[in-house]
Amino acid sequence: xxxxxxLIGNLRHQADWLGIREVRETSKHLICRNGKFDHCYTLxxxxxxxxxxxxxxxxxxxxNLLSPQGLxxxxxxxxxxxxxxxxxxxFPFHTGCRLKAKGQFKPVHQLSLNPTTAxxxxxxxxxxxxxxxxxxxxxxxxxxxxxAEQEMNLVSxxxxxxxxxxxxxxTNLSATAQEGLETQTRSTGxxxxxxxxxxxxxxxxxxxxxxxxxxxxxxxxxxxxxxGNYDLILAPxxxxxxxxxxxxxxxxxxxxxxxxxxxxxxxxxxLSDFGSLQYGSPLLNVxxxxxxxxxxxxxAFDDTGLEAxxxxxxxxxxxxxxxxxxxxxKRAKVPGVACTRASSWNRPPIDRMANLNIExxxxxxxxxxxxxxxxxxxxxxxxxxxxDYRRKFQFGCxxxxxxxxxxxxxVIKNPNYRGITTPFWNNLxxxxxxxxxxxxxxxxxxxxxxxxxxxxxxxxPTCLFENIEVFGGSA
Amino acid sequence: xxxxxxxxxxxxxxxxGEALFQNLKAHEYMNLTYSGEDSLFIRFNQSKVRQASxxxxxxxxxxxxxxxxxxKSTFLITGDLTADLKTALQVLExxxxxxxxxxxxxxxxxxxxxxxxxxxxxxxLPEIETIAETLLKxxxxxxxxxxxxxxxxxxxxxxxxxxxxxxxxxxxxFDYSLYTPSQxxxxxxxxxxHWQDHEYSSHIEKAKKQLKILEKSPKKITPGKYRAYFAPExxxxxxxxxxxxxxxxxxxxxxxxxxxxxxxxxxxLSPLFSLEENFHKGLTPRFNEFGDIAPLRLPLxxxxxxLSPLINRRTAQEYNLQPNAASEQEQARxxxxxxxxxxxxxxxxxxxTGLYISNLHYLNWSDLQHGRLTGMTRYGCFWVENGEIxxxxxxxxxxxxxxxxxxxxxxxxxxxxxxxxQIFSYGERSLGGAFVPSMxxxxxxxxx
Numbered sequence: 038x039x040x041x042x043x044l045i046g047n048l049r050h051q052a053d054w055l056g057i058r059e060v061r062e063t064s065k066h067l068i069c070r071n072g073k074f075d076h077c078y079t080l081x082x083x084x085x086x087x088x089x090x091x092x093x094x095x096x097x098x099x100x101n102l103l104s105p106q107g108l109x110x111x112x113x114x115x116x117x118x119x120x121x122x123x124x125x126x127x128f129p130f131h132t133g134c135r136l137k138a139k140g141q142f143k144p145v146h147q148l149s150l151n152p153t154t155a156x157x158x159x160x161x162x163x164x165x166x167x168x169x170x171x172x173x174x175x176x177x178x179x180x181x182x183x184x185a186e187q188e189m190n191l192v193s194x195x196x197x198x199x200x201x202x203x204x205x206x207x208t209n210l211s212a213t214a215q216e217g218l219e220t221q222t223r224s225t226g227x228x229x230x231x232x233x234x235x236x237x238x239x240x241x242x243x244x245x246x247x248x249x250x251x252x253x254x255x256x257x258x259x260x261x262x263x264x265g266n267y268d269l270i271l272a273p274x275x276x277x278x279x280x281x282x283x284x285x286x287x288x289x290x291x292x293x294x295x296x297x298x299x300x301x302x303x304x305x306x307x308l309s310d311f312g313s314l315q316y317g318s319p320l321l322n323v324x325x326x327x328x329x330x331x332x333x334x335x336x337a338f339d340d341t342g343l344e345a346x347x348x349x350x351x352x353x354x355x356x357x358x359x360x361x362x363x364x365x366x367k368r369a370k371v372p373g374v375a376c377t378r379a380s381s382w383n384r385p386p387i388d389r390m391a392n393l394n395i396e397x398x399x400x401x402x403x404x405x406x407x408x409x410x411x412x413x414x415x416x417x418x419x420x421x422x423x424x425d426y427r428r429k430f431q432f433g434c435x436x437x438x439x440x441x442x443x444x445x446x447x448v449i450k451n452p453n454y455r456g457i458t459t460p461f462w463n464n465l466x467x468x469x470x471x472x473x474x475x476x477x478x479x480x481x482x483x484x485x486x487x488x489x490x491x492x493x494x495x496x497x498p499t500c501l502f503e504n505i506e507v508f509g510g511s512a
Numbered sequence: 513x514x515x516x517x518x519x520x521x522x523x524x525x526x527x528x529g530e531a532l533f534q535n536l537k538a539h540e541y542m543n544l545t546y547s548g549e550d551s552l553f554i555r556f557n558q559s560k561v562r563q564a565s566x567x568x569x570x571x572x573x574x575x576x577x578x579x580x581x582x583x584k585s586t587f588l589i590t591g592d593l594t595a596d597l598k599t600a601l602q603v604l605e606x607x608x609x610x611x612x613x614x615x616x617x618x619x620x621x622x623x624x625x626x627x628x629x630x631x632x633x634x635x636x637l638p639e640i641e642t643i644a645e646t647l648l649k650x651x652x653x654x655x656x657x658x659x660x661x662x663x664x665x666x667x668x669x670x671x672x673x674x675x676x677x678x679x680x681x682x683x684x685x686f687d688y689s690l691y692t693p694s695q696x697x698x699x700x701x702x703x704x705x706h707w708q709d710h711e712y713s714s715h716i717e718k719a720k721k722q723l724k725i726l727e728k729s730p731k732k733i734t735p736g737k738y739r740a741y742f743a744p745e746x747x748x749x750x751x752x753x754x755x756x757x758x759x760x761x762x763x764x765x766x767x768x769x770x771x772x773x774x775x776x777x778x779x780x781l782s783p784l785f786s787l788e789e790n791f792h793k794g795l796t797p798r799f800n801e802f803g804d805i806a807p808l809r810l811p812l813x814x815x816x817x818x819l820s821p822l823i824n825r826r827t828a829q830e831y832n833l834q835p836n837a838a839s840e841q842e843q844a845r846x847x848x849x850x851x852x853x854x855x856x857x858x859x860x861x862x863x864x865t866g867l868y869i870s871n872l873h874y875l876n877w878s879d880l881q882h883g884r885l886t887g888m889t890r891y892g893c894f895w896v897e898n899g900e901i902x903x904x905x906x907x908x909x910x911x912x913x914x915x916x917x918x919x920x921x922x923x924x925x926x927x928x929x930x931x932x933x934q935i936f937s938y939g940e941r942s943l944g945g946a947f948v949p950s951m952x953x954x955x956x957x958x959x960x
Contacts, residue, residue, distance in 0.1 A: 081587040220772065383939075
């Protein structure tokens with residue numbers, strides 16, 4: 038990493054405030070299929086972005102030319118851009134938006150990628166694809182892992198100096214079964230965590246591989262998910278995406294302010310709704326919590342240097358706080374969180390949801406099932422779609438089961454459901470206890486112009502919703 | 513000046529490649545793929561500048577083969593040949609070492625000798641000093657939300673068998689929405705290689721006129737089946753979703769394609785529907801990551817029958833198929849749907865009574881095996897009665913199979929295939945776009 042504190046002192050500029058953010062990330066993506074090697078890919082990414090504040094306007098210049106001259110040129114361009122757009126600025130930002138901050142963040146469990154890593158992990162993945170292949174009806178088995186090490190340094194002309202050092206692991210196992218005209222896929226989803234090699238245990242991968250292999254075969258023989266209104270129990274690996282799409286995105290302050298209207302979309306939430314909108318039933322408690330050890334989007338500071346803290350976003354069903362960093366908080370005049378983040382060195386930071394969690398409730402999974410007379414249990418997301426205001430959604434899952442008279446019965450295929458955001462969350466009738474709680478995440482949250490993919494974390498329990506429209510696949 | 517800068521960059525890249533290839537040992541092979549850009553991005557909201565940023569980046573991907581083993585690394589290069597060679601040699605050593613621990617690759621694709629290519633499309637891009645004023649003055653009394661993207665994109669490929677491909681293009685797009693006070697919007701894109709102020713002004717004036725239709729109260733449509741007209745921008749969303757894995761030979765073999773029924777002959781599409789890869793416009797390079805050059809025209813679906821999916825050499829080896837120079841991901845790079853006979857000026861009268869859909873949003877497969885897609889209407893969509901627009905509509909969710917809307921229910925296609933540019937910029941800016949006509953469909957299912 039560069040000596041940014043020295044470099045920023047040597048930059049010649051006329052900015053009112055200047056920051057440099059350096060990101061170095063090495064990621065490795067490994068794939069095996071059907072007991073054979075498929076893919077070994079490494080990305081070594083390293084660059085800096087200069088953020089300049091001139092006449093109330095922030096502008097950014099990103100470069101991978103990391104010499105003092107390269108950074109000086111980037112600095113000059115950032116100042117030039119800010120100067121030439123400040124007459125049309127949307128808001129008069131000021132140095133108070135970038136207060137001095139100092140600190141470090143380095144969780145205990147880290148990866149240490151080396152030339153043997155790919156071979157070691159590939160051996161685990163090959164083994165997993167063999168465990169999935171429990172029948173000749175399994176026509177495709179894929180096992181993949183993405184490992185990433187990231188270092189981020191941030192310094193500013195106001196004296197900030199932040200260093201964060203993170204490691205990420207994402208895995209995915211997937212088995213596709215075919216018989217006659219029927220094809221069904223069962224997977225583990227994309228469990229994603231911060232940490233090291235302890236997240237890649239052979240026995241865990243083998244157990245999961247066998248499970249999804251059997252369940253893919255079960256789905257070949259399964260009945261179609263029925264159509265109608267049912268009580269719906271969602272497993273954590275579906276709840277996390279429901280939270281992401283229908284709570285996370287609509288509560289991003291930059292969306293509410295309209296920044297995303299030309300791409301990701303707007304929001305049905307208004308600024309006046311904070312403190313007054315009953316977003317869900319009183320059982321719904323949602324926190325922004327970047328402090329959870331091992332969760333995918335944990336950090337100590339966001340990319341503006343704001344210190345990250347746990348905050349309630351929805352308390353007892355009531356909307357209390359938005360997902361917006363310091364710039365959006367100033368514009369919107371509502372409370373927010375430390376979530377101004379960029380996907381890497383080559384994009385400016387914007388409001389991103391980071392870790393957004395549902396706090397566990399008091400009901401065990403068995404108690405939840407026992408409380409349902411006629412219902413559906415769905416697990417592992419396979420399809421997601423929601424409108425640009427984040428109201429009307431439709432989700433599909435890989436694997437479902439009927440619930441009849443308080444018991445899980447037949448396996449069903451192609452389970453889907455649809456609804457509208459606030460009525461749906463107000464139909465939340467039971468929230469799973471800690472035994473149902475899982476820490477999950479995704480590396481693939483897309484947003485922003487220019488586009489950015491970023492890591493998000495969601496720790497959630499199993500949840501029961503009442504009277505939801507469900508349906509199956511085509512005949 | 514700019515031309516000289518990029519010629520130097522091309523020469524440096526060639527010399528870097530040659531130096532690396534000279535370092536290869538017996539039984540070692542290498543493909544190098546370069547992707548670089550100098551880009552300006554300005555984001556607008558409420559006819560003001562929200563964020564302005566620039567990026568200079570250049571990524572080189574080293575695809576390294578040693579005996580039967582294979583690994584790939586992407587890293588940044590700067591244009592300084594000495595520094596870049598030092599970095600690249602370190603990456604090469606890492607690849608060599610890594611290969612010692614990897615198993616054999618059963619479907620190895622070795623570099624081949626073949627034709628070279630060199631395409632450069634210089635343009636005239638908007639001036640940064642005045643761009644905010646140029647863009648915002650014509651829209652100042654409106655609520656404009658937009659992204660201006662402008663700059664130079666380079667893609668290159670070379671291999672240890674001596675092949676060299678180079679593709680450079682300047683381009684810009686101004687992707688914008690104009691909103692009414694009641695939160696309805698018109699979406700448009702002004703894109704090209706030569707910026708013209710007067711073209712931009714007339715573009716935005718046209719959008720402002722269309723905005724007036726949206727000022728009427730929106731009609732709430734009851735879920736059900738409706739006759740629907742889809743503008744090219746909406747059709748491009750279907751094509752984009754299909755392009756992801758739908759046309760991939762590998763995906764078909766592995767049960768991941770919605771076209772399996774079509775491939776196996778258990779279903780067909782309308783004889784009106786033909787889709788091909790078409791590189792005649794030169795918007796995107798024809799070479800792929802393996803150095804293969806795609807044909808200028810590659811028919812994929814002709815008159816409703818699947819002739820061939822997209823197949824790269826790796827998939828071809830695994831499944832014993834005929835390759836057709838598809839990309840590594842086997843996604844369509846320059847798709848074109850053949851136009852039909854529906855005159856655009858007759859679109860509303862042909863629709864009669866039904867829905868005019870200008871844009872779609874967030875499509876996903878709700879039942880992959882049956883080609884069923886769900887998604888939302890977005891921006892300027894209207895209820896039409898007897899060939900006249902009555903009012904805008906509240907956004908609707910649809911859930912419908914492509915075997916219906918490109919099959920029995922396809923009544924007609926527009927008489928022109930128009931370019932809908934590919935505007936994604938995840939990690940780097942995309943190139944090209946889809947050439948698609950409008951379409952008229954019977955009994956399209958709207959569900960929420």
